[in-house]
Amino acid sequence: MKNFIMNLLRGPQQALSSFWEQREPRERLILSVGIIGVLLALLYLLLLEPAFNGRDRLEKNLPNLRQQAASFQAQAKEAATLAGKGTTNVPAVTRENLEASLAGRGIRAQNISVTPDLIQLQLPSVSFSELLAWLNETQKTYRLSVADSTIAALDAPDRVNATLSMRRQKTES
Numbered sequence: 001m002k003n004f005i006m007n008l009l010r011g012p013q014q015a016l017s018s019f020w021e022q023r024e025p026r027e028r029l030i031l032s033v034g035i036i037g038v039l040l041a042l043l044y045l046l047l048l049e050p051a052f053n054g055r056d057r058l059e060k061n062l063p064n065l066r067q068q069a070a071s072f073q074a075q076a077k078e079a080a081t082l083a084g085k086g087t088t089n090v091p092a093v094t095r096e097n098l099e100a101s102l103a104g105r106g107i108r109a110q111n112i113s114v115t116p117d118l119i120q121l122q123l124p125s126v127s128f129s130e131l132l133a134w135l136n137e138t139q140k141t142y143r144l145s146v147a148d149s150t151i152a153a154l155d156a157p158d159r160v161n162a163t164l165s166m167r168r169q170k171t172e173s
Contacts, residue, residue: 093119093142093168101141105134119144123162125154131162143169 023031091097095114098121102109107130111122123131128151138144148165 090143091141093144097142098138101138102134105130105137107131107134117167118147119164119166121162121164121166123164125156125159126162128153128158128160131160135164138166139169145169 020028093114095112098112098114098119099109102123107123107126109121110124111120113120135146144166146164147167150163152161154160
């Protein structure tokens with residue numbers, strides 16, 4: 001196999017050698033300079049020019065990227081401080097607190113049952129948008145999330161009958 005490859009390469013090599021020997025010294029010099037010029041042009045076009053363009057592009061983007069990094073760091077610090085604040089001052093969930101919170105949204109509960117593990121509410125004919133706003137508020141204030149719900153639309157726009165079961169969200173320490 002090695003001999004076969006050597007024989008294949010020997011033919012073009014001999015032809016090139018013969019071609020080169022037939023040239024005058026001045027022609028050899030001109031051809032050498034031309035070959036070197038073509039090789040330098042290829043080197044520039046394939047290796048150097050893309051690197052220069054990439055460097056220029058990165059130099060243009062670097063201030064923007066630094067600004068984004070600073071913004072991300074500030075947001076991370078803010079998130080860390082907010083996460084630290086979120087673990088304190090969670091009010092106790094009592095029937096009175098829930099009734100006051102519901103009344104603040106114009107919602108009257110037919111029945112409220114508060115146990116250590118579960119809060120159950122029956123809310124007849126309430127505004128659906130106010131119910132969603134109240135759920136968002138209780139999620140933030142009391143860290144309650146809906147475990148189970150039954151919501152039935154009424155004939156009036158934005159009015160529903162709702163039965164909710166809520167649990168306190170688990171906090172990770």
